[in-house]
Each structure stands twice: as C-alpha cells, then as structure tokens.
Amino acid sequence: MRLLLVEDDSLLAESLQRQLSSAGFSVDAIATASGADQLGRQEDYRVVVLDLGLPDGNGLEVLRGWRARGLTMPVVILTARSDWQDKVSGLKAGADDYLAKPFQTEELLARLDALIRRSEGRVDSMLCAGRFKLDENRQVLATPDGEEHPLTGTEFRLLRCLMSRPGQLFSKERLLEQVYNLDESPTHNAIEAYIRRLRKLAGKDAIVTRRGQGYMFNALD
C-alpha cells in the first residue's frame, strides 16, 4: 500500500519511514512542499501523512491544491500547533484526520488504518441540484457563489433528503423521519428552525415552503 510521507525533520521522517514500512506500507518520503505537490499529483497514493510546517511552504496549500484537482486520497495532517482553529482550517482544507505532535506511532498507525478502511469503497459522491453541490463525504454544501458551508449532522441529512429530489415536495413528517433518531421526540418547530438555518446558507429562494404541505428544494439556475 503506497503511502506519501511529507515531513521536513529528517530524524522524525527516517524513523517514521522505518516504522511505517515495517507496518506494511511502501513509503515515499519527501521534505518539501513543492516536491510533495508534484508527487501527490503524479503518483497514486493510498494515503498521505502531511506535515503542515514545511521549509518552502504551508502543507495546507499543498492539500488545497490536491483537492482542487480532484485528488481524493485520505490525508492525515501533522502539526505542532494544537489550537482548535488550526484543526478546523486543516479539515476545511480537505484533511481527513489530524494528529498533533508529539504523537505515538501506534496512534498514527491506528488512525491510518481507520482512514483506509473508511475510504475503501468510498466513491467521490457529490449530490448536485442546480448549481448547488453537496459533498457527502465532507458534509459540505457548495453554493453557486463558490462558497463552502460546513453542515452539522442534522442539517446535512435534511439537505441531502431535499436535494435528492429537487422540485419534489417533502412533508414535515417525512423530513422528521429523516432527521431524528428514534429516541427523540421531534417537533415541527425544530424542523422549521433547521430550514431557517439552511435557507441562510443556501439562499432564501433555494428552499421553498408550501404552507401546510411541506418543503421543496428549488434548483435554480
């Protein structure tokens, strides 16, 4: 299984390469952002371990470049910084997991295992309705103006339901089924609150209300 390791500390890189190799990966190690960018585009890797602080650039830029080109291999980012905003921007840039230094090799291997298992059989699934795109893996809505909006669990499921059949009317009861776990006692007000929030993200006209009947996704062009 091919793995790309992007890390500029030679001591750490060598040790990781040894341990990852003995765990069964065939590892390509690179220490620069430009080299990583090129390798990632040329070769077909199963998984990538990406350090963020590289001598010639930021790992996040490399990752954004890959994702913009449609490369979907799972990526774990490594960084010495541990604040939450950093993690959020890492995941927003397209990372699948995040590991703060220092970490233990077992932890990294476990994360890689989980990522690979998760990404097996995963196809690049984009739900498109009009010029709206719902990225089902990343749970992100791309609006026609090119902005990406991260969605919470319920928002995502609700929107996926509506966007799966644009123009079709969904009753509140039907949406409640989609949205809540069985042990919850759902209310119509809650649905309205979610719809309000989704409208704020997608635009007022994207979700149409039919009074007393339900909601409909309006795929405007």
Place this chain on the structure above:
Amino acid sequence: MPWIDLNRSIRRALLIVLLPASIALMGAAWVIHGALLERMARSFVEDRLREEVSFLKHRINQADGSINALSTGDYFEAVFHHAFAVRVGSQRYFSLARWKPLLAPLLEENGTGFIRRTDSDGAISDYFAYRENFKLGEREVVIVVAEDLSRIDASQRELHIWTAVVSAVLLGLLVLVIWMAIRLSLASVTNLQTALKQLQQGERERLDSDTPEEFRPLVHQLNQLLDTLDQRLARSREALANLSHSVKTPITAVRQVLEERDQHLDWGTRQQLAQRLSDIDGQLENEMRRSRFAGAQAGKGAAPVTQARELIWMLGRLYLDKDFELETALADERRWPIEEYDLNEVLGNILDNAGKWGASRVVLSLREDKAGLVMEVSDDGPGVTRERLSTLGTRGQRLDEQAPGHGLGLAIVRDVVRRYGGWVVFDCSESGGLQVRIVLPDRVSL
C-alpha cells in the same frame, strides 16, 4: 473635505471651524452694516429733498408763482443745502449756476418722483433729485431739488472704512479669545500627555484620575488596562518559572543518560527516557495553553454560533459515527464578549470530550438567559457517577489522568471560565450521559 480630517487634532479642528466662522461672520456684519448705512443715508436724503420741495412749493404758492421772490433773501442759502430749479410756465430759476446744465432737462419732463443719475458728464457726476409737478392756476410748475451724492458717498465710505477697522480689531480680539479658550481647555490634554510620557518613562505607575469629566472614563480604562497587563505579566512569569522548574530536571536526566558512552540503552531505559520527554511535553502543553488565554478583555469578542458550527462540523468529520448537533436561537452574527481563541478552547474541549464518551449523539446548545451566556453540551455516553461529578476537571484529577484527552481538556475549560468570572456545572443528561453547562457573565468585567 478629504484634506482636512477634523478628528486628527481637537486644536486644529476648533481652529479650522472657529477662525473662518468668526471671520465670515464679521465680514457679513460689515457688509450688512454697509447696506444699512446706505439705506439710512438714502432715506435721509429723500426726506430732506421732499421737505425742501414742499417748502419751495409753499413759497411759490405764497408768492403766487413769482419766481423772483425765491432769489431774494439770504436765508435761502442757509436753508437750502441743495441745488434746486424751478419752472413756472416758461419762467425758470436755477439756484446754482453749475447745476444748470444738469437740471435744465429735468424741468422739461413731467412726473413726480425721485431721479438718480450716475453717468452725467461735468463736475457733478452722481446726483439724486426729487421732482414735483403741480398746477398753479393755469400755469404748470415744476420743482426739482438735487443733491450731489459724491459728497455723501465719500463720508459714508469713510464711516464704512472706520467700521471695517473697528471690526478688524474686534475680530483680532475674538481670535485671541478663541485661541486662549482652546489653549486653556486643552491644557488638560497636555497634562494627560505629560502623564503618559511619565508613565512610559516609568516615573509614575498609574494615571491621575483627577482629570476633566470627559477624560475620566478614558483614564479609568487605561488604568484598568495597566492593571490587567501587570496581572498578565505576573501570571506569565509564574508560568515560565513553573515550566522551567518542571522541565529542566527531566531534560538533564535524559541528556545524562544519552551522553553516557559506555552505557547500553536497554528497553527499560528507553521507556523511561520516552516517559521523561512525554512529561516535558505535557508540562509545555499545559503551560502554553494557559498562557495563550486572553481572558476577559475589552474590545475582544467572538461569534459563538459561527465558531460552534465549525467546531461541530470538524468533530463530526473526526467522530464519523456520532451525530453532533447545534441547538440555538441566536443569530449567526450575534457576538459574545469572549476572545475567539478562548471560546474555541472552551467549546472545542467540551465538545471533544463529549465526542469521546458519547455513544451516538452530542448536542450543543447556546443561549442567553438571565444567568448570562449559556453553553450546554450533553452526550448519551456512560456518564459519570454523582460522587465523581464534582471532581471533574479539577487540578488533582488532571495530574493523575495524563492519558491523552482525559481530564486535561475539562481542566482547561475550568481555567478559562474562571478567568471570565463564569462557572461550570457538571450534571447527568436526559439520556444518562454527561451534561456540561457553562455560564459566563454577559458583560466584561476587567
């Protein structure tokens, strides 16, 4: 007016507004004075001309149209300041010879009223006249009385110039008063500047609160900021001292072992070395996080809904089998007086903790009520027994639970919350898991 920024300097702003204004007002007063003077002089001249015409008329009536009577008697010279001309039928009389060419044509025209000529040739170029027509028996009588305006204009001009001089002097005084007023009222600013300079040089510790009312809140705020800075310095010194104390020893130990040439590193020693390094990392992480908190600060705020959404989305990506949900009625734009990093640290840690322990569902609710700003995270995990609830996130707990993510996160949350004067309550959630409720005061108190 992009080239004058009135907010740059109070002194300049006052001068820029007051000086042109006083000059313009003085100028306007002078112009109005001129116009009034002109009008007064005109009506005075008109009255006199009319009076003299009626006097002449009276005399002509008395003399029954005899013009000769007018020329006799010296008192005419004394009574009439003006030149006059009279025509009775075809008889004419001119009081002064040099006026003859000017008044002769006027005698031939009809109509009662004032006549103004400014363009006539000869010695008198600008004059004002009153003409009256009437019938005496069968004869037509025309009386014209005229005054040379240039003499009046000259004296009027002189008066006007004198007014200008007086105005200029008054203007000078006014400017002086304005300048003095600005200087006096801004003296307190200069005092403040001096005090600030002294503060910078370390000659004083705090600003004097005995300043004009307008500056008192400013001085108060500054002093509070200085207090905060002092506290922060003390805190970071303490943190660094702690850190160096707890880090130097393990570093020394590790170096000693590594530099021992003859000593073979067996597995047990390696593990010990690794443990020392982990300890160092733990200490570093702990102290660094603490010193990164901003704490309550004026002018620092964050949008809790936006930040919560991002964190929830991120944790949803990391804990794929768990459902993170946000419940709030707050608008996305709503801001809370909590520094962004601090808020992230609080929300991130309680959400991450809930994500670790929750079975399938984590709910964050944000609201504002009478108690203040409320953040509540509930999960459906195993929860914590009642007895242990109170010890969650306390210092003792943290130190003996160094396993990744256990306890440390909640201890950090407690720390941040305390710094904002808020409190944390741990409770059991409806589904038996843990519920963490954080309440922060809705106002920053420095």
